[in-house]
Amino acid sequence: MNSPYAICIGRQLGSGGRQIGHILAQQLGIAYYDKEILSIAAEESGLGRGVFERNDERKGFLHTFLGAVQPFFGGGDFYANQLSEENLFTLQSGVIKKVANERSGIFIGRVADYILRDHPRMASVFIAANTDDRVHRIMETEKVDMKTALRKVEDGDSQRANYYNFYSSGTWGNADNYDLCINSSVLGINKTAEIIRDFVVQKLHIELPQETISPTPEVF
Numbered sequence: 001m002n003s004p005y006a007i008c009i010g011r012q013l014g015s016g017g018r019q020i021g022h023i024l025a026q027q028l029g030i031a032y033y034d035k036e037i038l039s040i041a042a043e044e045s046g047l048g049r050g051v052f053e054r055n056d057e058r059k060g061f062l063h064t065f066l067g068a069v070q071p072f073f074g075g076g077d078f079y080a081n082q083l084s085e086e087n088l089f090t091l092q093s094g095v096i097k098k099v100a101n102e103r104s105g106i107f108i109g110r111v112a113d114y115i116l117r118d119h120p121r122m123a124s125v126f127i128a129a130n131t132d133d134r135v136h137r138i139m140e141t142e143k144v145d146m147k148t149a150l151r152k153v154e155d156g157d158s159q160r161a162n163y164y165n166f167y168s169s170g171t172w173g174n175a176d177n178y179d180l181c182i183n184s185s186v187l188g189i190n191k192t193a194e195i196i197r198d199f200v201v202q203k204l205h206i207e208l209p210q211e212t213i214s215p216t217p218e219v220f
Contacts, residue, residue, distance in 0.1 A: 005030075005121035005204045006100045007196075008113035010164070010172065013156030014134030014149075016189045017127045021106045023193040024200075029209040031105035033096075041088075041095045055088050058159050089167055109160065113178065114168035123200040126178040127192070130185040179203065 007024060011017025018034060025032035035053075042049035093115045096107060100116050107116070113124035129137075131153065138149035164172035175181045180199050184192040201208060 003121060004101060004104045005200075005206065006105060006107055006112070006116050006119050006123070007200050007204075008107045008116060008122060008124045009127060010109060010113060010125070010160075010178065011127040012129060012134060012173070013153050013160070014137045015127045015129035016137065016184045016192070018108060019189055020127060020184065020193045020196065021108050023190065024197055025106045027193070027197055027208070028104075028206065031099075031103055032108075033099060033105050034108040037092060037095055037099070037107075037110060040099070041092045044095060045091045047088075047091075052088060052092065055085060058163060111164050111167045114164075114170065121204050123180070123203050124178045125196055125200075126173060126175070126181045128173070128181065128183050130183070133185045 007028075007030075009017050009021050011020075021034070022032055038049055038052040041047075041052050089111075092110065096110065096112055096115050097119075099105060100107070100112075100119055100122075107113075113122070116122045131150075134153050135146060135149045138144065138152055139146060142149070142152070144152070161172040164170070168177075170177035180196065182192055182195060186192075187195070200206060
């Protein structure tokens with residue numbers, strides 16, 4: 001089948017979801033979309049990328065942001081309407097749908113599995129990991145102590161859950177919402193990517209490229 005397909009990856013912070021997404025994109029020879037979606041949404045909407053970044057997988061940031069910009073712009077009601085979180089989500093959702101209809105890709109977070117629920121070729125995956133592994137991964141990548149890393153893990157999961165649960169009809173991390181849930185701590189990053197790859201190849205009837213590309217460096 002040559003029609004575009006989408007692999008949507010939800011993930012716990014520190015589970016290696018982004019790294020796994022990069023590995024899958026390289027092995028399947030398809031595009032990778034994470035924060036790239038924010039750039040496209042900013043360009044198409046005419047709003048600054050910073051607005052989308054501040055709202056990225058978070059719920060509630062605009063209460064503070066609008067309070068800061070209104071004294072400079074005036075017309076608070078107008079800007080509150082234009083920059084409402086729901087409007088930003090709608091703009092971002094439109095970009096995800098447009099991109100997914102045009103080409104195959106990996107979509108990281110941002111409720112993409114719900115946004116693309118009617119896509120004819122979509123596979124949804126949720127990646128978890130043991131807390132100790134997640135904390136140590138954050139300690140290594142962000143050069144922070146254990147207490148700080150644990151707080152980042154807890155805060156990150158809370159933000160993602162609140163965002164997902166608000167904008168979708170499901171529950172973040174609930175197995176019922178996904179085609180496949182997997183713990184990357186069990187077999188490691190590369191083997192987890194391999195299992196996900198084999199699963200989506202079967203589900204979406206994908207023909208693997210001939211070339212085998214090495215995994216990318218760790219990113220989260």
